[in-house]
Amino acid sequence: MRVLVTGGAGYIGSHTVLQLQAAGHEVVIADDFSNSKPSIVKRLVALSDEPVTVYTVDLTDELATERVFAEEQIDAVIHFAGFKAVGESVAEPLAYYRNNLDTAFSVLNAMNQHGVRTFVFSSSATVYGENAVRERTEDMPTSATNPYGWTKVMIEQVLRDLAAADDSWRIAILRYFNPVGAHASGEIGEDPSGKPNNLMPFVAQVAVGRREKLSVFGDDYDTPDGTGVRDYIHVEDLAAGHLAALEKVTASDDALSVWNLGSGHASSVLEVVASFARASGRDVPYEVLPRRAGDLPAYWADPSKANAELGWRATRTIDDMCEDTWRWQSKNPNGFPDVDE
Numbered sequence: 001m002r003v004l005v006t007g008g009a010g011y012i013g014s015h016t017v018l019q020l021q022a023a024g025h026e027v028v029i030a031d032d033f034s035n036s037k038p039s040i041v042k043r044l045v046a047l048s049d050e051p052v053t054v055y056t057v058d059l060t061d062e063l064a065t066e067r068v069f070a071e072e073q074i075d076a077v078i079h080f081a082g083f084k085a086v087g088e089s090v091a092e093p094l095a096y097y098r099n100n101l102d103t104a105f106s107v108l109n110a111m112n113q114h115g116v117r118t119f120v121f122s123s124s125a126t127v128y129g130e131n132a133v134r135e136r137t138e139d140m141p142t143s144a145t146n147p148y149g150w151t152k153v154m155i156e157q158v159l160r161d162l163a164a165a166d167d168s169w170r171i172a173i174l175r176y177f178n179p180v181g182a183h184a185s186g187e188i189g190e191d192p193s194g195k196p197n198n199l200m201p202f203v204a205q206v207a208v209g210r211r212e213k214l215s216v217f218g219d220d221y222d223t224p225d226g227t228g229v230r231d232y233i234h235v236e237d238l239a240a241g242h243l244a245a246l247e248k249v250t251a252s253d254d255a256l257s258v259w260n261l262g263s264g265h266a267s268s269v270l271e272v273v274a275s276f277a278r279a280s281g282r283d284v285p286y287e288v289l290p291r292r293a294g295d296l297p298a299y300w301a302d303p304s305k306a307n308a309e310l311g312w313r314a315t316r317t318i319d320d321m322c323e324d325t326w327r328w329q330s331k332n333p334n335g336f337p338d339v340d341e
């Protein structure tokens with residue numbers, strides 16, 4: 001199939017592009033490069049030895065978005081494009097609602113106009129909000145504790161209403177837990193601009209010497225070692241989950257399906273730090289600070305629905321995730337180059 005990957009120059013998008021091409025699909029990337037560097041495209045082509053069509057486009061622009069569908073014979077869309085920093089969304093809610101909702105509306109309207117009905121949506125475990133049951137299942141109610149999370153909750157609702165109105169849609173909502181890791185080549189990986197919000201890239205930057213020490217946000221949670229517990233999933237397992245979901249909905253009679261993409265394993269902050277120190281052979285100094293506003297103590301996926309219905313399972317361990325992250329970070333201490341090599 002010819003698959004449009006919005007946000008395909010981003011962290012999860014780029015890893016998914018490679019797996020789509022390896023599976024024989026043709027890929028069109030649409031990205032505004034607001035949170036990724038153009039130099040990644042050259043690396044993708046070098047890794048896949050496949051051509052990739054790239055549109056540099058603001059997907060909140062309906063006309064520009066429709067033009068992509070007019071020019072390309074798109075069979076399916078995997079929609080990654082969107083702002084995704086929780087803290088930033090609290091500071092700039094209007095920018096988050098405008099960007100994340102308008103990009104979704106632009107893409108869905110263009111699909112509707114061009115008779116494209118297969119849509120895989122990048123959602124997040126953050127839609128489970130605060131729930132006393134730490135193991136998340138797809139039937140749990142959704143809510144959010146920040147504008148970023150609300151944009152995911154709202155777009156999921158739009159998709160449910162769309163599927164109810166027109167059952168010719170084939171929609172997969174994929175709820176990611178904590179994506180980490182990098183392609184085994186070490187040529188692509190997570191490259192957050194500025195100070196990383198997330199744990200793994202921050203730990204990697206400490207290990208490589210870009211940051212002095214990690215701030216551990218609280219060690220007084222009701223968890224085995226007091227630090228926050230999450231379900232980390234290797235980005236390559238996550239990408240494979242997208243291909244499995246795309247294949248499933250393409251052959252399905254259901255207008256909409258929801259799947260957790262997580263490992264089902266829970267790891268604490270200190271367990272990640274210890275694993276990274278082993279993987280890198282470097283110390284990862286840290287300082288315990290007060291809890292970060294909005295953080296939950298612990299949650300992880302029950303991935304059994306995706307395992308059963310998609311024939312997909314996360315296979316990589318936290319040590320694999322740290323080893324692959326370290327290979328990427330040590331080969332690219334400053335992330336992707338600003339200009340093509």
Ligand code: WQD
Nearest residue numbers: 084086124126197198199202215216217228229230269295
């Ligand atoms: C993980 C754990 C922190 C940084 C967020 C979004 C989620 C998804 C992934 C977009 C927590 C602790 C972190 C640090 C720390 N993003 N931590 N020091 O908050 O689980 O999820 O990112 O889709 O939607 O909510 O990820 O990596 O920020 O935090 O101690 O410098 O690491 O307290 O326990 P989080 P995270």
